[in-house]
Amino acid sequence: MSDFYRLTKTDWDSALRSFISHYTILAPVEEEGHIDYTPIDEEDVERITYNKPKPTTPLKTLLLPVKESLADPSSPENPWLIMGIPACDLHAKSLLDQFYLDPEYPDPFYKNRTENSIFIGTDCHGHQEHCHCTSYGFKPYPTANDDIHLVRHGTDVYVSPVTEKGEKFIEKLSGSTNLSKCDQSAIDWIESKRKETVEDLDEHNKNLPGYEKSGELINASDEEIWKEYGDDCVSCGACATICPTCTCFLLIDKPGLLKQRQVDACQYPAFEKVAAGEDPLDALHKRFSNRYMCKYVWRPERFEELACTGCGRCIEACIGGINKNELIKELANNA
């Protein structure tokens, strides 16, 4: 485990207040039972939640807004400090990076945002009903893609820099706070909480097939199951919009040969339709199965990072009440 440093929560809050003029701070705040990334003012600092799974909308929504003008890719005025990022969203960032930082065509809007952000990942203590990251081999604590790990323990906050950017931030933090290296008891506590959450998640999802197995089942399925579950789909696209790894978008033309980008979803009718009229996804059940094929079969064939991180948001967001995991379990039972 990388080195953790301890500071008091009071010191951490003071530091955050002092950083507000230099950073745009985005952190999870709970409101009416939902946690979400929220811009933080001085009075919001104490409302930030720690170690609690998980923001309702994914990190993706910050890096790729639902709608944005593609006219000017200049950098944000202040760098972003994004806190409370769960491991599922950090893993999803790998896939987003592969799309949007592809060396041939790096997306300047995404690139500017990620280059000018400090990513603070957090351990999840406990899980929500549909969390299933461990079923797909992920841990419920950061293992990649953040600059700093942060865990709150009562009146203390433990921070661990994992990149150069993170180290610089911790250096800045050490100028205004009393930072000391965590003792073994703190490390033991972090590890025991991690172990506890992993065991809870494993138990909670013990009947769920793994990622590779899910891909095999989906690839071998016939269209009956997609018609059955797709009957409850209304093509609203919420599953794709809320998914931390879904990357599809629509380009809309604006005056001056400019473009606007808007989140899009393969669940919408005519997503793949061509001008001559051909439409491979002309039926709802085909669009419904397309998303599963994309996540579990096609993306893994060309990207190293998995295209489902087990966050369960698509299940929470589905207004038709479709439970992806129940569908995959049914495929497993019928196999």
Add this chain to the structure above:
Amino acid sequence: MKDHKNIYLPIKAEVTEVIDESPTIKSFVLKPEHEFAFKTGQFIELTLDNIGEAPFTPSSSPLVTDEMQVTIMKTGYVTDRIHEFKGGEIVGIRGPYGRGYPLEDMFGKELLVLGGGCGFAPLRSLLYNLSAEQDKIEKLTFCYGSKTPGECIFKPYIDELRQVPKFEVLRSVDKVEEGEEWNEDVGVVTCLLDKIEVNVPNSVAVVCGPPIMMKFGTYKLLEMGFPEDKIYLSMEKNMSCGLGKCGHCMMGKYFVCKDGPVFTYEEIKDQPDIWK
């Protein structure tokens, strides 16, 4: 802080000439604001300001970089509007994008090029390229099919092609309307394949046209003994961003805009909905 190149911004190009090719197909000569090089088979995104954007493979020679032609069938929102153009309009172009025709695989070989309808557009670019490098190929047979004689495009270019020593050109139409003149074949384009002599083991085939024609053309070539990796297909999908990001042109694991639009049949035969 660093600013990065905006990959979504087109450059400007002037429409300098509009050429009627058939009742539904026109060619547009574009003069880009600066040199614009492309490889045969690659495509561009053509933007009509504040209206929309659509992908087209240039139909002109890739050896010419100060202007290009796109040949467009009137078939949708953007193409309906561009068909109203008279010349002098300013459009946007992005690209070139994707993987074009692999000329290096064609050198030293016999070429069988099968085209249908507006699918002649990308093929004309290839034919320009290959006629300029005809000393590097054995021979080229071009089989082109259209619905009616009136729908046949690039008529003056057909005459030019027939003058190229190593080139043979055959054409067919599905039907001849009353009063139309036609002294070539009648029938679907694949019927032309029964009339030609091809040394299959030393040949490469290229197919471009409407999906149904691509499908039956490919099956016929397979029947003739063409290996799956020697049949090149130009796929038509909803290529919106051209950058392998927006997802609209997905064909299984492939992004047609980036991995294609030219694929071998072997590469795509197991992907879903390739003929749709």
